[in-house]
Amino acid sequence: MKKTPTVGEILQAKGVSRRGFLKYCATTASILALPPSMIPRIAEAIENARRPSVIWLSFQECTGCTESLTRSASPTVEGLIFDAISLDYHHTLQAAAGDQAEAARHAAMEENDGSYLVLVDGSIPLANPGYSTIAGISNVDMLKETVAGAAAVVSIGSCAAFGGIPGADPNPTGAVSVMDIVTDKPVVNVPGCPPIPMVMTAVLTQFLTFGTLPDLDKHGRPMAFYGKTIHDRCYRRPFYEQGRFAETFDDEGAKAGWCLYKLGCKGPITYNACATTKWNSGTSFPIESGHPCLGCSEPNFWDKGGFYEPLSTGKFDSGERLAGAAAAGVALGVAAAAAGRRKQSKFAKEG
Amino acid sequence: MTTLEGIQGAAFPFHGNVRPILNEVIHAIDKLLDTGEATTIDLASLPFGPGELEHLEATLGTGELSAKLDALGTSRIRETAYPGVWWLEHRNAHDEVVGRYLEITRTPEILKSQDADIAAGRARLDDQSE
Amino acid sequence: MDLLEFARGPALQWAAYILVAGSIWRIVGILLLKEKSDFSEPRKRAGLGSALKVVYTRSFTAPPFAKATMYPKMMAYVQHVGLFAVVFLFVPHIMFFKGFLGFEWPGLPNSVIYVFGVAAVVASLALLIRRVTSPVLRLISNFDDYFSGFVAILPIATGLLIPVRLGIRYEDLLAIHILSVVLFMIWLPFGKLGHVFLVFITRGTTGIAFERRGAKT
Numbered sequence: 001m002k003k004t005p006t007v008g009e010i011l012q013a014k015g016v017s018r019r020g021f022l023k024y025c026a027t028t029a030s031i032l033a034l035p036p037s038m039i040p041r042i043a044e045a046i047e048n049a050r051r052p053s054v055i056w057l058s059f060q061e062c063t064g065c066t067e068s069l070t071r072s073a074s075p076t077v078e079g080l081i082f083d084a085i086s087l088d089y090h091h092t093l094q095a096a097a098g099d100q101a102e103a104a105r106h107a108a109m110e111e112n113d114g115s116y117l118v119l120v121d122g123s124i125p126l127a128n129p130g131y132s133t134i135a136g137i138s139n140v141d142m143l144k145e146t147v148a149g150a151a152a153v154v155s156i157g158s159c160a161a162f163g164g165i166p167g168a169d170p171n172p173t174g175a176v177s178v179m180d181i182v183t184d185k186p187v188v189n190v191p192g193c194p195p196i197p198m199v200m201t202a203v204l205t206q207f208l209t210f211g212t213l214p215d216l217d218k219h220g221r222p223m224a225f226y227g228k229t230i231h232d233r234c235y236r237r238p239f240y241e242q243g244r245f246a247e248t249f250d251d252e253g254a255k256a257g258w259c260l261y262k263l264g265c266k267g268p269i270t271y272n273a274c275a276t277t278k279w280n281s282g283t284s285f286p287i288e289s290g291h292p293c294l295g296c297s298e299p300n301f302w303d304k305g306g307f308y309e310p311l312s313t314g315k316f317d318s319g320e321r322l323a324g325a326a327a328a329g330v331a332l333g334v335a336a337a338a339a340g341r342r343k344q345s346k347f348a349k350e351g
Numbered sequence: 352m353t354t355l356e357g358i359q360g361a362a363f364p365f366h367g368n369v370r371p372i373l374n375e376v377i378h379a380i381d382k383l384l385d386t387g388e389a390t391t392i393d394l395a396s397l398p399f400g401p402g403e404l405e406h407l408e409a410t411l412g413t414g415e416l417s418a419k420l421d422a423l424g425t426s427r428i429r430e431t432a433y434p435g436v437w438w439l440e441h442r443n444a445h446d447e448v449v450g451r452y453l454e455i456t457r458t459p460e461i462l463k464s465q466d467a468d469i470a471a472g473r474a475r476l477d478d479q480s481e
Numbered sequence: 482m483d484l485l486e487f488a489r490g491p492a493l494q495w496a497a498y499i500l501v502a503g504s505i506w507r508i509v510g511i512l513l514l515k516e517k518s519d520f521s522e523p524r525k526r527a528g529l530g531s532a533l534k535v536v537y538t539r540s541f542t543a544p545p546f547a548k549a550t551m552y553p554k555m556m557a558y559v560q561h562v563g564l565f566a567v568v569f570l571f572v573p574h575i576m577f578f579k580g581f582l583g584f585e586w587p588g589l590p591n592s593v594i595y596v597f598g599v600a601a602v603v604a605s606l607a608l609l610i611r612r613v614t615s616p617v618l619r620l621i622s623n624f625d626d627y628f629s630g631f632v633a634i635l636p637i638a639t640g641l642l643i644p645v646r647l648g649i650r651y652e653d654l655l656a657i658h659i660l661s662v663v664l665f666m667i668w669l670p671f672g673k674l675g676h677v678f679l680v681f682i683t684r685g686t687t688g689i690a691f692e693r694r695g696a697k698t
Contacts, residue, residue, distance in 0.1 A: 268655075284401070329501060336510035
């Protein structure tokens with residue numbers, strides 16, 4: 001394996017002072033959602049960490065996840081990409097194309113066999129492998145080939161993690177998630193549409209810092225970020241408890257910043273860090289901007305009923321079958337009454 | 352509502368997070384005085400409503416000392432109106448905030464000259480004097 | 482399909498079919514029964530007035546029994562008022578009804594609803610304790626009494642657990658809550674919970690029968 005420099009050596013070579021390094025470690029602790037008391041341990045770990053090779057595969061996706069990550073303000077993702085990780089293949093960001101790009105992927109796989117990370121955005125079509133190909137290779141083949149020598153796989157975004165929008169009913173391409181295909185390697189899901197950039201960075205940073213993957217919930221998501229619901233950490237929660245709700249998007253309640261439950265907020269069943277980590281350098285998150293949470297980090301969020309239907313709405317079909325049930329009730333009632341009447345007459349005669 | 356100002360004006364004052372943080376700060380001050388142990392509160396981990404962080408900053412006010420650090424972007428280290436309670440704000444090279452902390456300590460660690468830097472500086476000085 | 486999707490979708494849908502078909506079956510079946518032949522001269526003419534009178538008077542205890550039944554009557558009122566408030570005045574529930582009724586009505590703050598909910602659960606437990614400790618009541622109670630009580634209180638108990646959480650995930654608790662409502666809807670037409678739609682019919686018929694016989698109502 002190629003001997004890569006440690007992060008400490010890289011920073012030193014760049015003339016970063018110890019103070020700068022401490023600052024870097026403090027923000028890293030923030031990113032990893034670790035208490036500030038962990039900073040000395042993080043400093044020690046980062047100093048000796050060697051940058052991992054990363055291969056990024058993009059399948060049935062919209063590039064929103066890459067857009068989100070490259071706009072992240074966390075300890076400079078540019079910095080992270082160029083300093084802390086070695087991004088060896090990403091066909092949107094890299095200059096190389098075609099055979100050259102594929103050669104870079106193979107070189108990275110060979111040099112770092114068993115230790116590189118594979119990041120995937122987008123779902124994988126199985127209905128027909130020809131629906132999505134890169135350099136003439138189908139998505140499923142490229143994934144299987146690339147993952148074979150990987151240390152772990154990170155599914156970036158809801159499409160890679162759960163099938164996402166391509167997998168929404170009726171799922172014309174037969175889209176599946178990475179987890180559906182990769183069963184013999186650790187898979188970390190970082191869902192969201194797109195995911196919070198800091199969460200993507202956090203998984204990479206933890207792998208870089210401690211060489212480990214985060215604790216995961218039942219959907220394979222890092223607990224540190226997906227451990228609590230949006231509802232539980234929402235600053236508008238007191239209004240929910242007080243029964244003060246926005247009824248429309250432009251009423252007094254909406255202007256006053258009341259709870260968006262009635263407008264369809266999926267915050268109570270959505271596990272993500274938006275309410276604390278926020279977006280756009282900590283500016284706000286959807287609810288703070290006045291829009292209910294869509295639940296984009298949950299499996300099948302696209303098929304969970306209307307975005308603007310309150311969470312407690314039942315999913316009933318049209319009234320026709322209910323009318324059928326009522327008619328059946330009448331028929332049963334008449335039959336029961338007829339039987340009852342026969343019994344009544346019999347008793348009266350015998351009486 | 353036709354202007355951005357109208358939207359701004361509609362932001363409601365919600366300060367539910369401020370009081371628990373102030374309580375935590377008071378406990379941390381007690382701990383600092385009793386045992387000398389410092390506390391750091393990561394403000395990024397708290398679900399602030401609009402205007403709440405600003406309210407906390409205004410409540411804590413500005414004290415006697417403030418410092419600017421230039422390392423991987425600018426950082427501001429400022430003692431609040433309450434001695435021993437420091438407001439730290441780290442920015443990256445693009446001047447975006449990457450971390451906000453309250454440190455309850457006598458001197459924030461990052462203000463102190465670090466041994467590694469002192470040694471490197473000494474070496475440079477050596478070179479200069481040759 | 483996860484548990485919540487199952488609960489909100491097919492489970493609730495089938496419970497609705499069973500609730501509607503079962504309730505209509507029971508009501509039609511009873512209303513179409515032959516009136517009992519009455520061979521005596523009526524003491525008084527009985528009509529809608531007599532029926533409504535008993536619907537009203539049976540809401541209170543007759544004076545001779547006032548003292549003896551004060552406690553269960555009070556508890557039953559707390560239970561029923563609590564149940565009503567929780568079902569019809571909790572905003573997420575109003576949203577549930579709006580989903581198929583198309584209109585809504587004002588609700589109460591959650592904190593008030595929690596008080597109603599806890600009161601209903603406590604009153605139900607008090608009534609259960611009374612039922613099992615009183616020899617007479619125990620003798621005349623059957624499976625239906627216990628099971629109907631259980632089925633009625635389960636949705637409130639599971640609903641109250643949602644904000645408490647107890648380490649269980651919100652969506653799982655919500656699914657369990659909805660499934661407990663599904664059980665309630667399915668059982669309602671067939672057991673003693675049927676009093677939801679039968680209570681005023683039976684009181685009315687009793688009123689008419691008593692009035693004919695000249696009994697004090």
